Amino acid sequence: MSDNKKILVVSDNSSLVSFFQNECLIQEVSESHSIEYRYSTVNEKPQEMIQLGATSLDVKDLRFITLAKNKYDLIVSIHCKQIFPADLVSSVTCINVHPGLNPYNRGWYPQVFSIINGKPIGATIHLMDEEVDHGGIIDQLKVDIRLSDTSLDVYEKVVEAEKLLIRKNLLRIIKGEFSVAAPESEGNYNSIGDFKSLCKLNINAKATLKDHIDLLRALTHGEFKNAYFLDEHGSKIYIRVTLEE
Numbered sequence: 001m002s003d004n005k006k007i008l009v010v011s012d013n014s015s016l017v018s019f020f021q022n023e024c025l026i027q028e029v030s031e032s033h034s035i036e037y038r039y040s041t042v043n044e045k046p047q048e049m050i051q052l053g054a055t056s057l058d059v060k061d062l063r064f065i066t067l068a069k070n071k072y073d074l075i076v077s078i079h080c081k082q083i084f085p086a087d088l089v090s091s092v093t094c095i096n097v098h099p100g101l102n103p104y105n106r107g108w109y110p111q112v113f114s115i116i117n118g119k120p121i122g123a124t125i126h127l128m129d130e131e132v133d134h135g136g137i138i139d140q141l142k143v144d145i146r147l148s149d150t151s152l153d154v155y156e157k158v159v160e161a162e163k164l165l166i167r168k169n170l171l172r173i174i175k176g177e178f179s180v181a182a183p184e185s186e187g188n189y190n191s192i193g194d195f196k197s198l199c200k201l202n203i204n205a206k207a208t209l210k211d212h213i214d215l216l217r218a219l220t221h222g223e224f225k226n227a228y229f230l231d232e233h234g235s236k237i238y239i240r241v242t243l244e245e
């Protein structure tokens with residue numbers, strides 16, 4: 001492949017970056033383009049990203065934004081913990097690999113909210129604009145939620161879908177030979193605050209048992225201590241569920 005492009009990959013997910021690097025090798029992208037890997041400055045456990053050759057970056061740093069405008073042809077965000085500033089996304093082509101099916105449940109932990117509100121879930125590669133998980137869609141893939149799935153089960157399917165999308169779209173993204181489709185609506189957005197509110201269980205809440213099971217399985221993600229209620233002394237009691245078919 002000719003036409004040496006300068007590409008920046010910003011990510012806080014070492015598993016996906018490792019997959020991305022491997023695809024770049026297989027699809028012979030690494031030979032003909034310069035790819036730089038960075039993790040975000042708010043990442044508290046960057047060791048695995050460092051092992052993959054990444055260095056720290058504050059995407060909100062004005063000096064970086066000024067430099068990036070002239071330096072990079074393309075910036076790829078793969079689960080970056082920082083939100084890209086408007087000035088950056090408006091001056092460099094920025095593409096996001098997102099663990100959700102835009103425009104449904106944009107923002108934090110999409111599968112958690114999809115288990116609860118029934119909106120579709122999957123993976124999306126999209127052009128970034130100044131709003132979170134919002135720009136034109138390059139490609140997306142839906143995954144199914146089974147009644148026995150926890151957040152972790154759905155998340156694992158979403159990550160597999162992201163890998164398929166990366167494999168399929170890598171070359172056309174790097175060549176700039178992709179088209180975008182506008183999301184079918186504005187959809188909805190969930191913040192980290194929305195997730196934290198869900199975690200604080202109201203043990204007097206009345207709902208169907210199905211709604212309660214959905215809430216608990218949505219907040220069950222491996223070892224994470226998410227859902228909790230308070231005992232008579234005000235201490236947190238964490239709860240997660242096991243479901244088996």
Ligand code: 0FX
Pocket residue numbers: 012013078079080081099107108109110111151155219220221224225226
């Ligand atoms: O790579 P990633 O899916 O998340 C990263 C960033 O950390 C996150 O800030 C950003 N919004 C996202 C697009 O990219 O890994 P993670 O370990 O932070 O989260 C993975 C899943 O783990 C998440 O979907 C829900 C679950 N989780 C995570 C945390 C930190 C929980 O259930 N509880 C938690 O406290």
